[in-house]
Amino acid sequence: xxxxYKHSLSIEDARNRLKALGEYLCNRHGIQASWVDEDTVKxxxxxxxxxVEGEMRNAPGTVRFQGKDPGFLFxxxxxxxxxxKLEKYLNPTTAADSLPR
Numbered sequence: 001x002x003x004x005y006k007h008s009l010s011i012e013d014a015r016n017r018l019k020a021l022g023e024y025l026c027n028r029h030g031i032q033a034s035w036v037d038e039d040t041v042k043x044x045x046x047x048x049x050x051x052v053e054g055e056m057r058n059a060p061g062t063v064r065f066q067g068k069d070p071g072f073l074f075x076x077x078x079x080x081x082x083x084x085k086l087e088k089y090l091n092p093t094t095a096a097d098s099l100p101r
Contacts, residue, residue, distance in 0.1 A: 001054070001070075001079060005063045007090040014058050015039060016096055021089045023101040043067070050074050063090065 007014060015038060022033030022041055031045035031052050039058040046052060054067025063086060070078045089099055 001068070001075065002066045003064075003079065003083070005065070005083060005086040005090065006061060007063065007086075007092075008061070009090060009092055011039070011058060011060050013092075013096065014063065014090060017089045017099065018056060018058055018063065020096065020099045020101050021085055024085075024099070027101060050078065 009017070018041060019035075022035075022043070025031040025043065025045075026033055029045065029047045029052075031043050031047060033041050033043055035041050036055075040055060042053075042055045044053050050070045051068060052070075054065060057064045057066075065082055065086075069075060088094070
């Protein structure tokens, strides 16, 4: 899977929000988030029966997700879930400190 999500946040604000998303995924689903550098995070773990392996890169105005394809049965659901989380966490009208961790 490979897609981009466009946003209007500063790179610093997006970075902080992606860190909150990483904490949420770890606390909620046990998916580990490890930061390669200040704008690249790798995710790994297992959610139910699906192996989760991917990377998000934060750049000005966009976040790019690249990850292991979970297969035909889970592809659409995984993409919808990830895009939904990016919409929520990178929404400029939502205060960063109110995001679930």
